[in-house]
Amino acid sequence: MSWFELLIEAFSYGFMQRAFIVGIAVAVSSSMIGAFLVLKKYSMVGHGLSHVAFAAIAIGLVLNQSPLLVTAPVVVLVSIFILHINERAKIHGDAAIGLTAAFSMALGTTLASISGGFNVDLFSYLFGSILTIQRIDVILSVILSIIVVIVVVLYYNDFVSMTYDESFSRVTGVKTRRLNTVLAILTGLTVVVGIRAIGTVLISALIIFPTITALQFSRGFKATIMLAVIVSVVTVISGLIGSFFLDLPSGSAIVLLNGIIFMVVFIVNVIIRR
């Protein structure tokens, strides 16, 4: 059987088609938002929120509700909280992320422990599993991803200006406080979108890796975002296929692929610059 026939066979399965749609949705939204987060030095926000997502999933499972429906509002609210605690309280951003992540992880594992474990495989939420993606996950992921893309496209110039120089942006009339809140909401939504296919532990990698890979070639902000989206989509699709054939957790396969591509690009770039 040729590779092409194997691929056709893989995509004949319903779970693979769902994983493919969710994967592209998360690839596009995470890489678009990732460019702003990485360049604003907010990369670890995604990591902190992924721990919050884990706690929210545990809450959803305890309450017997759809984990994604519970996770979306919780993660978005905590994302806004981290942003404002950073701005107003005497707590540095990294400390705010660290304490939120640790508290959430403790809450999630405590809930898992006292409920005597869950009927679903918690491992699939941590590292992503293409087998567990349901129709409702596809619908929610696509809707959330479309929201992220539309908002980023509409506010693109304001986001770029704010990312580069927040003070100057405010002088030109950009509502930076409002825009930062929008960015926090989009980051929360992106983390939620990625839970099923990538997993809570690894979604932050998909926010960071495509952007830092694209930055190795950077010739402009728009070009960097477009390249990050391409890297992200290609690695997600390849990772999903690899996950299917090698029976690996999808998140791990996707993130490993991103890591390898980044290292190759980085090393080649260093050699060329010499």
Next chain:
Amino acid sequence: MTKQTSVINVNNVTVKYQSFMAVKEVSFSIKPGDFVALIGANGSGKTTLVKALMGLLSVSNGKIQKSESLTIGYLPQHTHSAERNFPATVEEVVGMGLLGKKQFPKRLNRDDMAEIGRVLDYLDICDLRKKRIGALSGGQQQRVFLARALVSDPQLLILDEPTSALDESMREQFFAIMKRLNAKGVTIILVTHDIATAGEYVSRVMYMDQSLIFDDTFDAFCENQQLSPFVHTHPLKHGKDERRDAS
């Protein structure tokens, strides 16, 4: 001085950071065409004052009056040279200066691109247009940031320590550009330590140490004995004398 003839009226303004008073009961007016050097030692409240003028900081007391239609160009303190990996091109950075004039969703059109070209040409940096901002030298970056401040054709230009990263010849070039802009009618507020160079070009010197201590011409400032500590730490007498000797 009446309110109508002023670009900005500052009336008894105080700015505090929690309990620390950075600016204390400052009052002055800026007239159209003024070229003001705002000087003072580190921590004297210069940057805080200009940030309050632009609305970046709230005033704790007093009032700042400016026209709703006043357009401000801002050149912040040079802090971006470390951001070498930022992927924006010069064209993209200068374009950020036009966003204040644009309606949602703030797309830059062909006319905006022409305007960017015009200001790059004015500052003689057309060849940098497609270059990445992080790849430029400190002097080149400073010109790009000036282009970003000028591209919206502002009535008031506020420059915060614009020459701190420049060598002497570039400082002279920079002030020559400022002089040309001022001659075209642009009002300029320049926060600087480099009064030795700036003194030759400005029409007015404001010296502050939390409160406004001096507000007059550069020559009057040089003659003011009370400001001798600042004169000693910043060689303005020397600079002024050197310039006079050269002429």
